[in-house]
Amino acid sequence: MRKGAVLSGLLHVAIALVAIFGLPSLFNPPEAPQPIPVEVVTLAELTTPPKVEEAPTPAPAPPEPPKPEPPEPEPPKPAAEQAPPPPPPLPEPEPVPLPAVAPPEPEPKPEPEVAKAEPKPTPPVKPKPPPKPAEPDFTSVLKNVEKLKQQAARQPAPEETPKPEAAPRSLADQPLTMSEVDAIRRQIERCWNVPAGARDAENLVVEIRVRLNPDGSVFQAEILDIDRMARDGFYRAAAESARRAVLQCSPLQLPPKKYSLWKVVTLRFNPREMFGT
């Protein structure tokens, strides 16, 4: 009897507890959990972040204040260092025969010996190219009359659909802010002449390692794949055009405070995107 009363009491208490704590959520949908504050960030915003210029660069190395000691003092003699022009008189022993004419004997030329006296300062001479009008928006550097006319009639030809090129930015490992990297990229892109029309031009990917002076001028631009330079004329032409772009763009506009971050930049020239196919 007693036992029953206790049991009943306990049961009542349990039911009361359930009623107090459980019922609201049994009949109402449970209260939404406190929303976890999550910022919705689109990719576009990522690439052009608000001016967080200063602090939060995800740099591995702390953005040191601009150490006024560059690796080399400012006017190194790149002329002397990188241009000991050993250009052999006749790189291509192309005989270039003229028939019905005297044999052409490509004669070796004496390299004009000239006192390379003047130690060239790194080319600060060059005025910046005038700002180009908004660059044309190619879907491809290769013209296609049909595409231009937007003929709706798509053919069952394989992979004819031009990709809506979404300019995939490489989000990889940029210690600078995306906007700063974008700025560098835009500067170089203005100077770069794409080798359109070469065979497999879309596969001519060139890497150039650029060493910069603190004022943004190019100290050295080095083509990385020397082997391929030597054996592939197409690659050599593409690589040299990429190097010209770098040299022509000098000096680059860069945030001086982050010199340690952009002292050495590896540029990867990849024209694939510009060929719509």
Add this chain to the structure above:
Amino acid sequence: MTMLRALRTAPLGSLCLLLAGLWIAGGAPAARAQEGLRIDITRGQLQPLPIAVVDYYGATPSDAGVGADVARVVAADLERSGLFKPIDKRAFIQSPDSLRVQPRFGDWRVINAQALVSGAVELQADGRLRVEFRLWDVFGEQQMAGLAYYTTPENWRRVAHIVADAIYKRMTGEDGYFDSRIVYVAESGPPDRRVKRLAIMDQDGENHRFLTDGGNLALTPRFSPSTQEITYLSYVNDRPRVYLLNIDTGQQEVLGDFPGMTFAPRFSPDGNKVIMSLASAGNSEIYTMDLRDRRVARLTNHPAIDTSPSYSPDAGRAVFNSDRGGTQQLYVMNADGSNVQRISFGKGRYATPVWSPRGDLIAFTRLAEGKFYIGVMRPDGSGERLLTEGYLVEGPTWAPNGRVLSFFRQTPGDAQGRGSTTRIYTIDLTGYNEREVVTPLDASDPAWSPLIP
């Protein structure tokens, strides 16, 4: 609600994961710290390269005159290619004379020249002309090429083309095409009594001369890829007859009468064979003929009409057109006639396919919805691009380096055909650089030569 929210957060989460993945895939920044920043450059300009071509130095006034002529032709060749933009001579700071010693690169950077061509011309004691040139990288401050040539003085123009080819090759990695010629059909007279004769000119339109007298109609010349020979079709007593003509010697022979033939045969890459279509009993098939023993072999055997074949540069395959699929389309087969595969699938009709000497593309004429197009596609049929269009554009032919095409374009006249003109054009593979080749008369059916040996 919660479900929805959960769903909405999911992509965010995966996005974060993706970003993290990219971060890692991009290489731990610390690991590459010494390599520094890596940036992908994926877009560039499509501007011709500014190049300064300085008048070649000549010690005597006559040498200097030739030097200026050579420089002019070199600059014009480079300009026509669409890849270079010669800088106006008046902007030059350094004189040709002082250039002989060493370029002052700063002077050339100031006027935005990226490359510099200098040279010298000298008439030798033995009566030969010595032409040398140097190509300089203005920004890299070094010589990229330097060559000298000896020739007879009247040959200066060819040397200029050869120099331009050397520059083109050094700058693009691709063989040049300036030292080449174009044979074409010169047309004159009223539409009902049209005189059509063969003519030849340098690729820039200079050194023009006629090869036939116009007594018989001459049609569809085809250049051998390896010799200075052409085939062409001529109507003699209303029967098509194929001739083989050596451009240099003027020697000519008859390959035979071929009833029903509409295009002259094309050469095999080695120049020893020709490939053509022959009609018999209303059906046309592809044949080859060995030029040495005149033996004929048949490649196709199909009730449909197979015509206008062209060899691949390795001679292993051939492209032709056929209406076996219902409309006239392009097909590729092995050189023995096996393994026929259709490669074009667009609307309209495809005609006159020509395999590029580079091997990577096939050029063709396409007729769709009342318009003509010149286009290219890969040998497997992918990557079709139409480069130009018109009321009538036809007859593509490749420059020897496979980077430029020539074709002819007819503009309509009035109802009687008066006022209609037909002209030869060149266009490069980007499609943006189309130029007329100036000819004295109406001109059609161009055939581009190989580089002159």
